[in-house]
Amino acid sequence: MRIAVLGAGAWGTALALAFHGPHQVALWARNPEHVAAMRRERENRRYLPGIALPEDLGLPDSLAEVAAGADLHLVATPLSGLRAAVRELQRLQPGTPLVWACKGLEAGSGRLPHEIVAEELGADAPCGVLTGPSFAAEVARGQPTAITLASHDAGFIERWLPILHRPLLRVYANNDLVGAEIGGAIKNVMAIAAGVSDGMGFGLNARAALITRGLAEIARLAVALGGRPETLMGLAGMGDLILTCTGDLSRNRRVGLALAQGKTLDDILRELGHVAEGVSTTREVVALAARHGVEMPLCEAVDALLHHGLSATDAVDRLLARDPKHE
Numbered sequence: 001m002r003i004a005v006l007g008a009g010a011w012g013t014a015l016a017l018a019f020h021g022p023h024q025v026a027l028w029a030r031n032p033e034h035v036a037a038m039r040r041e042r043e044n045r046r047y048l049p050g051i052a053l054p055e056d057l058g059l060p061d062s063l064a065e066v067a068a069g070a071d072l073h074l075v076a077t078p079l080s081g082l083r084a085a086v087r088e089l090q091r092l093q094p095g096t097p098l099v100w101a102c103k104g105l106e107a108g109s110g111r112l113p114h115e116i117v118a119e120e121l122g123a124d125a126p127c128g129v130l131t132g133p134s135f136a137a138e139v140a141r142g143q144p145t146a147i148t149l150a151s152h153d154a155g156f157i158e159r160w161l162p163i164l165h166r167p168l169l170r171v172y173a174n175n176d177l178v179g180a181e182i183g184g185a186i187k188n189v190m191a192i193a194a195g196v197s198d199g200m201g202f203g204l205n206a207r208a209a210l211i212t213r214g215l216a217e218i219a220r221l222a223v224a225l226g227g228r229p230e231t232l233m234g235l236a237g238m239g240d241l242i243l244t245c246t247g248d249l250s251r252n253r254r255v256g257l258a259l260a261q262g263k264t265l266d267d268i269l270r271e272l273g274h275v276a277e278g279v280s281t282t283r284e285v286v287a288l289a290a291r292h293g294v295e296m297p298l299c300e301a302v303d304a305l306l307h308h309g310l311s312a313t314d315a316v317d318r319l320l321a322r323d324p325k326h327e
């Protein structure tokens, strides 16, 4: 199979490495200097340092070259790049099966990734999302990982699951796109909260409470949008939530840890050098939850902290002052 990967950040590069070997993989970056550096150094020093890029991993200059003749287009840009990437791929090679690996809600519209794709390609396009607990560095090093391929299209899953499934990258099927994408989007918000909690020294009990109540919040919204609760108990929900809230490889968690040190969000994002999708997704989650009448106190606290000037201490006080409730 010929797989075209768009987005040579940490995740696009790791996925290109995971599928390279049995498949012919080409990786596209939008910045020509970045492409030239990767070709010269056979390494993505900017986004995934220390991992060699094999000689037969294609690094073409143009998107047209990457897209042409591919059996599968795989978009691993930040979510902000998904719509334009899908539109351009459709122009270059219409009808090609599509997988995306971005997590979040679109800034401004609050759309889930599959809603963006449906708007661009129509509801019947052969497509699905790869999501679940998967730090890029571990996948790139060949450490065992399990993720989810979610699609509304049973034929798409039947065709692509065996192709994408690798011995060290197990891929599980799911037909609940809403649940899978809500899990992937909101775990990033919870990871920011977990970073703040750990950074303020609240301890392991607080973190376990946050993960558990965070999962309840995520599941409430997913169900209100038509997702299935059991999806949130799987890799795309609980799996990714645990990984990102507890693992220091998470950029979103690191944003929270740095906020607890009193750094400003602008400084944190500048130093991070990677996307932290939870920062813009938080705002959209709160708006989406309000439109559906779903209570999401943890997301609201993170939104107030990130975007409305509330201090970390006041955000925590606000959460702790809430009335007792049934689980």
Ligand SMILES: NC(=O)C1=CN([C@@H]2O[C@H](COP(=O)(O)OP(=O)(O)OC[C@H]3O[C@@H](n4cnc5c(N)ncnc54)[C@H](O)[C@@H]3O)[C@@H](O)[C@H]2O)C=CC1
Binding pocket: 007, 008, 009, 010, 011, 012, 029, 030, 031, 047, 076, 077, 078, 079, 080, 081, 082, 085, 101, 102, 103, 104, 134, 135, 136, 137, 273, 274, 275, 277
């Ligand atoms: N890094 C990880 O461990 C994982 C990341 N993801 C998701 O994958 C997506 C990408 O994340 P990373 O690769 O880690 O980000 P990153 O920050 O490491 O790299 C982002 C890359 O995308 C490029 N880019 C930015 N905007 C673009 C646009 N509009 N069009 C084309 N390229 C653009 C940047 O130049 C950079 O090369 C995010 O949605 C993230 O949540 C999902 C699973 C694991």
Ligand SMILES: O=C(CO)COP(=O)(O)O
Binding pocket: 103, 132, 133, 134, 135, 136, 188, 191, 240, 243, 244, 249, 250, 251, 252, 253, 275, 276, 277
């Ligand atoms: O989505 C991820 C792991 O599944 C990566 O999380 P971060 O974007 O917080 O690093």
